[in-house]
Amino acid sequence: MSANGDTEPAAVGVKLGSTRTVVVSEGTGDGAVPEQVVQTLTCLATYEDALTGSERVLYGEDAAREYPDRVQYMLRSGLPEDDDRAELTKRFFSALIEEEGIPEHSGVVYAIPTIDNDAGLDNLAAVIEESGIGSEFVRSYPESLCGAIPAIGDGLEAINDIFVSINLGSTNLEACAYRRGEQLSPFATGAVTGNEVDRHIVNNVEEETQRRVNIDRQTAREYKETHADFVDFDPFTDVIQQPGGGSHEFTIEWAVMDAVDEYLDDVVDEVANRFLAELANDYVRLYRQVLDRPIVLTGGMACIPGLVDEFEERLSEELDREIEATAPEEPSLAAASGAQRIAERLVETN
Template sequence: MFTDGSGGMELAGAGFVDTGYVKKRSNEAVPIGLKIGSTRTVLVMPNYEGSLDIVRTLTCVARYRDLFTGKLATKFGDEAAEEYADSVYFMFRAGLPQDDDSVKLAAQFIEYLVYRYNIPENSYVTLAHPAVENERGRKNLKEIISGMSIGRTGRQAWSEAFCGAIPAFEGLEAIKKTFMSVNMGSTTLEISAFRNGEPVHTVTLGTISGNLVDRKIRLGVQNETQGIVNIDLNTARKYKEEFANFIDYKPVYDSVHIHDRGQYGFKIEKSIMKPVEEYVNNVIEAIMENFFPQLAQDHYQTYKRVLTEPIILTGGMACIPGLRERIQQMLCDELEQKVTVISSERPDLAPAIGAFRISEYTLNYKE
């Protein structure tokens, strides 16, 4: 956990905000939860109605030259992706920023959020971040946190895998537990064991990710249509998010205008679920071959304990209907014992909601 000492919610009750203006708040310090993901950023804060405003936007920037002034200008988030899909840059696609330019863009992106959604300076901010595997990434993360204009009351950063597990428990019960969390993100698979809020053992794999699933879907659609249809990665991601389903998958019908063919209708039968099924098999393999053996060797009692507690799934891939049940059954079969796998109602929003709860608790504790 990084800190900067400067200056039980149910998701159904939250106000979901994709765009728009978040109301100004009182002079009291406001708890903020922020998750800056490789694909999407989620911001959680309270509103006057006593529920939560949840803002979700793409973590990207587009640079272009203003035709009138001739100067370079920038657009961020969903607007950038919609208008400049061919050149938009996702600052966190490779994990935490590793160079000065990416750090600068990340800082500008945060200030865009501050301005766009009127986030008060008088706030306590908890940032949910992916696993930090190198010193440069750790240094850049500290720089980004310390440079924020918000969080005058305080700032801290916690593991995204831990924050994402918090909404699956009551309140902040996760801090008192020993459990295992599987963060199924866009760029990495992060498997962690936590004991009283501290990571005991973590395995991070960039070879198992939601982005790789998107690439396979894109290639699969091309192959399934004999090379006639070529979709971009954003479309592949939308297919996955809208249609992937382990419970009741149905073939997807779509159409596109093709040169010399006119409007061309096509059917997708295997190109969506096959990559998703491969992803789940790879997750099980990573847990059984990479995570459990090392955890059992170094922390045997923790290993035994996590098998008796619910295993938490978090991250965007965990939103696929039936995926949680599939992983639970496969783990039971592999371990030859009963294990329980759970997730929050919205695993993709869970890290930011968990970060918000930490900020809320910290402010109440200070009082």
């Protein structure tokens, strides 16, 4: 605390994603507010308070578990695309800020997708700005840049570096080359996504169980997050209750890995033949430089064990040259923790 009684603002990093939202908050230097990492599903359900009749908001895992019939996921490509969704996102984010006690007296950096959608980006900005946090400042930086920060050093080395970063999200694949923070040949596709893998797993499970088992996408996502593994996948069993009573136990041997295997082939194809082809076309000399450096993989899908090595191998083969790939320690938290590091620096220099 300074002489005039002002406390230093907390540095906060935020990533609002179509599947998960992450908030990393440094806490205050005097220790009054501790550091915290919040990760939650980006969804919300409302219900009527049984005593007062007023509308209540429930968000995250609780909403998904208790109100599967009417839980709403309001983002696509990490953006609220229209006014209704912007309103829902505001309610979701305010509820989260309040419940987790994220400090209002703060400087906030939030990660934004590299998507050409001005209305969506404005809606996202309004969600953060009206949330109450960020009394000192609110700034945005690209998600794939923020996510690369924890992969490239202990500080903000990535900001002054030249490299390629690829963000593997639930509704989007984004790729971009960075030259000291400048975005070169930004690329995004909604065709190769974590959500698509989940749909694929639903179909595969049906096929693998000879149509005896029908899972929903949420279950498919849980299978993927719990079991997908390029290093040593173990077949697993699950049980469903049957409509007429009784239960049916089944084993999954290939349904999950077949889907993520195809996903990774598609990732390599998009990266090699669309993004990198474009980059080579736009910046011939830089293209060679960035391929001599490790490519950074971020986003939730990069959490799958062995995916980074497998990507490296398949991309090397596709391009017929040695490629290195790397990932931050926690790919699904990386964008928010990178954003938090930027916020920390901005708090210092403000």
